[in-house]
Amino acid sequence: MLDSKIVRENPEAVAEQLVKKNYIFPVARFNELEALRRDAQILTENLQNERNTRSKSIGKAKAAGEDIQPLLAEVENLGGQLDEAKSKLNDIASDLDDLLLGVPNLPDESVPAGLSEDDNVEIRRWGTPPEMAFDPLDHVALGEQNGGLDFETAAKLTGSRFAVMTGKMARLHRALIQFMLDVQTTEHGYTEAYVPYLVNEDSLKGTGQLPKFGEDLFKVPFGDRQYYLIPTAEVPVTNMVRDEIVDADKLPLKFTAHTPCFRSEAGASGKDTRGMIRQHQFEKVEMVQIVEPSTSWDTLETMILHAETILQKLKLPYRVVALCGGDLGFGAAKTYDLEVWLPGQDKYREISSVSNMTDFQARRLKARWRNPETGKPELLHTLNGSGLAVGRTLVAVLENYQTADGRIIVPDVLVPYMGGITEL
């Protein structure tokens, strides 16, 4: 959520910045609601003030043993007026709230202009796509050839966009998870977190998935409530600081968590239907940092390096791109994507996304820290990034480490996690 003060002071400027994000901010509608809100609020608060004052004097009169009947008669119809004013104010406030909750975060100045991923800007490349003296197979074909990767059985168990892995393939998948967690905890100073995979609505509002993107979530009814399967560990992990005031000396908070992620991908039918690029359920190792605002931009740069480290250790070629305005997520002020080389597709594909959400989530979360300089609670900045998407990393390993005779070599760094197995 944006700072309503800033929006109020200069809605045109906000609208202008959001154009970059391909979002039309309804300035006229906002101004109209804002004016209504102001009037209604002033009226309501005046009435409340009157009620409070009169009630107090009734209390005094009663304590002094005076007759309070005439005073009671005076306040007779105050209640009705107040109820009416309140309900009017509530209606307006909730309209305004709905509007504001649907407004994305402002993009940072450094975010490139553009509408689609075609306008993303490449920042750097690492490694060289392997020269293969044969036609590389994609991971689906490799899975069929080697066994252990089975989409048909998964479709029987559940439906499309799920996978069953068995044997060495399943182990390789698990090895990747352990490897990633170990790197992030021992080399980059993250604290490992285990978190719930089902969360409540407040948590999803806090990180910005709700109210706007409910159709991408799997809902789980529970009694008369509604839980949701997490679409990313960002949700439970970032929400750990919801409604908290964090001591300055505890910052930055750095968490990493391995969780499954569940996405209904309502808007993506037809995209990447083959293989495990886009699944309803996938594993991810997530990095989250909760930082004091002055450091969040530096933190963004180090976090993308933390994600890159994994690919470097796996010797997988990749490139880093800065997302253009139109491709930025709802809550992100700036995002770097990490794209790994996939020989089977002959192109780079997203494997990680690292974002600075600035104070956008923190405001919704009421996640604050006490600034020693001011002594006051102030909003934190939140960042998150994949480190990395496990399924897609598995795909990258399979495709990049395939041999002409159909074997798959286990990357060196994973061998210890494979119990010494060196190929599939």
Place this chain on the structure above:
RNA sequence: GGAGGGGUGGCUGAGUGGUCGAAAGCACCGGUCUUGAAAACCGACGAGUCGUAAGGCUCCCAGGGUUCGAAUCCCUGCCCCUCCGCCA
């Protein structure tokens, strides 16, 4: 699942219908003292929001209700603790 007890400011904790946004203590901050520190003493000290300002308003888990007036009474829900039962 059964039976009880609770949820109050950064923390501990008092408050059971009216000058209570809330005692007290701790922590934090400013000061006195000190070579410096500690101790002691003095002072300040919840958050959010509206308003140009003066000054309001809201918030004692959440949502309803009673009342002129609710932290306090009633209802519902959530969460925590203790005991019993069951259980991966």
